[in-house]
Amino acid sequence: MGKNKIEGALPRHIGLIMDGNGRWAKKRLLPRSAGHAHGMDRMEGLLECAFDMGVSYVTVYALSTENLNRPQAELDGLYDLIRKHFIRAMCKICQKGVRLRVIGDVSLLPDDVQKILRAAEEETKGYEGKGLNVALCYGARAEIVRAANIAVENGEKLTEESLSSALYTGDVPDPDLIIRTGGEMRLSNFLLYQAAYAELYFSEKMFPDFSDADLKAAVAEFAGRTRRFGKTDEQCKEDNVQE
Ligand code: IPE
Ligand code: IPE
Ligand code: MG
Numbered sequence: 001m002g003k004n005k006i007e008g009a010l011p012r013h014i015g016l017i018m019d020g021n022g023r024w025a026k027k028r029l030l031p032r033s034a035g036h037a038h039g040m041d042r043m044e045g046l047l048e049c050a051f052d053m054g055v056s057y058v059t060v061y062a063l064s065t066e067n068l069n070r071p072q073a074e075l076d077g078l079y080d081l082i083r084k085h086f087i088r089a090m091c092k093i094c095q096k097g098v099r100l101r102v103i104g105d106v107s108l109l110p111d112d113v114q115k116i117l118r119a120a121e122e123e124t125k126g127y128e129g130k131g132l133n134v135a136l137c138y139g140a141r142a143e144i145v146r147a148a149n150i151a152v153e154n155g156e157k158l159t160e161e162s163l164s165s166a167l168y169t170g171d172v173p174d175p176d177l178i179i180r181t182g183g184e185m186r187l188s189n190f191l192l193y194q195a196a197y198a199e200l201y202f203s204e205k206m207f208p209d210f211s212d213a214d215l216k217a218a219v220a221e222f223a224g225r226t227r228r229f230g231k232t233d234e235q236c237k238e239d240n241v242q243e
Contacts, residue, residue: 014177016046046212056129140193179218
C-alpha cells in the first residue's frame with residue numbers, strides 16, 4: 001500500500017470503461033491500433049495503482065459484444081495485443097495476489113487467445129480477496145439472460161439472490177464506483193445489473209491520457225459522495241454512528 005493510500009471511504013470494487021483509444025490515436029494522426037496499444041499500457045498502470053490503493057476488485061471493460069461488429073482488422077489488432085502484451089501485463093498485476101477472471105462470451109475469441117486467457121485464469125485461481133475481471137466479448141444483457149437460464153436450469157426460483165449469484169461476477173461485491181473515460185456519459189451495456197447503486201464518474205480524458213492521478217481524483221470524489229441506498233440523510237448518519 002504505502003504511498004498510494006487514500007484516506008476516506010475506498011471503493012471495494014471499481015468498474016472501468018476504457019473508452020477513447022480511437023479518438024486519442026486519430027488526434028495524433030496514428031492508426032486506431034496505436035490507441036489500443038497505449039490504452040493497454042495505461043490499463044496496466046491503472047490496475048497497479050488501484051490495487052496499491054487498497055481496492056479489492058477491478059472490472060475493466062475491454063471489448064463489448066457490440067464491438068465485435070467493428071472492422072475485422074481492428075479486432076485482429078486487439079487480439080494481437082492480447083497475444084503479445086496481455087500476459088506480461090497480467091503477470092505483473094497477478095503478482096500482487098490478484099485472481100484474474102475473464103467475463104463475457106470468450107468462445108467468440110480466436111482459439112489461441114481463449115487458451116492464453118484460460119491459462120492465466122488457471123494460474124491465479126487460488127488467490128482470494130482480490131480480483132481482476134476483464135470483460136471481453138461482454139454484454140450485460142447477454143450476461144443477465146445467461147444468468148437467468150442458469151438459475152432456472154438449476155431448478156432455482158428466480159430471485160435477486162439466485163440471479164445475481166449466477167452472473168459472471170456472482171461471488172464479487174457489486175461495483176461501488178464506475179469510471180468511464182472518453183467523454184461519453186453512458187454505460188454501453190456494462191454491468192447493468194450490478195451497477196444498480198454504483199457511483200458513476202465520467203472523465204473527458206481519452207483513456208490513454210487517464211493518469212494515476214486522475215484515478216485518485218475519481219476515488220477522492222467517490223469518498224466525498226453520500227450513498228443513501230434509498231434512505232434519508234438522517235438514517236444514514238444514524239447508521240454511521242452505529243457502525
Ligand atoms: C475503447 O476505445 C476500446 C474499445 C472499445 C476496444 P474506442 O476504440 O471505443 O475509442 P473511441 O471511442 O473510438 O475513441
Ligand atoms: C464501450 O465503448 C466498450 C468498451 C470500452 C470496451 P464503445 O466505444 O464501444 O461505446 P459506444 O459505442 O460509444 O457506446
Ligand atoms: Mg468508444
